[in-house]
């Protein structure tokens with residue numbers, strides 16, 4: 001078994017300075033998972049929610065913020081009356097909050113309904129500048145939402161698609177291959193900051209550097225990474241960074257973050273009377289202002305998870321997410337050790353740097369049957385390819401995929417142990 005996390009309230013020892021992460025504070029921090037859990041009403045149903053990779057539960061503070069926005073009265077933005085001004089304030093606050101979460105600027109935060117929708121939108125806009133002879137690079141480690149929009153946009157433009165290969169044995173996406181994949185014709189490199197099934201965290205800065213050396217842009221899918229680590233778009237050297245709030249305790253809203261100066265150079269399709277400035281130029285129709293109040297509350301919630309004490313919101317987020325990462329990875333070791341000890345379980349992926357997401361099969365049983373067995377015991381896990389279609393082909397797991405158990409900040413040892421007991425019952 002893993003060393004555990006010194007019980008439910010433990011001290012996180014900062015190894016932060018030695019990592020490529022951005023938090024360089026030196027103060028040990030506590031992570032009180034029972035306090036965190038108490039903030040989530042849905043957890044009171046007694047289920048072990050190991051499905052966070054498909055969407056987290058939402059804390060009371062986020063529910064309250066959304067309800068408060070509607071209670072106060074909101075209206076479409078741009079009108080002279082107070083309800084409209086309230087929506088304008090909510091919108092500005094949500095852009096600032098997301099910018100703080102990832103280290104961007106509020107004027108570069110594009111909001112939309114989902115990462116998939118935003119990636120289709122941005123790929124169509126960028127592809128207006130592509131033609132035959134141009135190339136893009138996508139990876140087989142990625143969720144399909146960071147593959148297919150680019151492939152389809154390239155096809156329409158007559159551009160060539162090149163593929164970065166994931167290593168099926170390790171789950172790694174070797175960054176070295178980009179030296180050959182990226183050429184002077186490359187327009188864009190799309191890569192994930194973390195695999196949504198194996199958890200692999202590739203060397204995004206090295207991949208982005210390879211893209212930039214050739215004059216290409218790098219579009220980073222941060223949907224699976226953002227809930228688990230401190231994020232800094234500048235350190236990642238991402239030109240675009242996509243994230244979905246429903247994966248980090250927020251509502252179903254997504255954002256793509258980029259430098260406003262870069263956005264100024266891109267002309268998406270838009271309505272004639274809709275705003276032409278950035279980032280509004282990229283936003284289609286009316287935004288969900290009630291939900292956006294919840295986005296800001298979710299960022300505040302993340303900033304407080306590790307109880308980081310005083311500081312700017314950005315400082316609190318970095319410290320808090322460093323504590324989240326430390327806590328989750330400790331719990332993940334318990335999960336991986338437990339599954340690895342079962343001879344009827346096959347685990348996929350053993351990358352050096354991972355998000356806390358396990359992907360496994362059970363001998364003689366379909367992933368759907370394993371997930372149903374777990375569900376009957378109050379343990380929520382996913383089965384299938386989880387849209388990591390290319391990767392599951394590499395792993396030889398299509399069409400059934402595998403079972404995915406993902407940890408987030410509100411999971412505890414009992415959640416992990418309940419999954420381990422449920423899977424242990426399937427031996428022999």
Ligand SMILES: Cc1ncc(COP(=O)(O)O)c(C=O)c1O
Pocket residue numbers: 053054113114115116117143145146192194195196221222223224244254
């Ligand atoms: C890594 C990753 N990328 C992209 C997506 C798509 O996000 P959305 O549901 O916001 O379109 C997901 C959703 O599961 C994901 O896990």
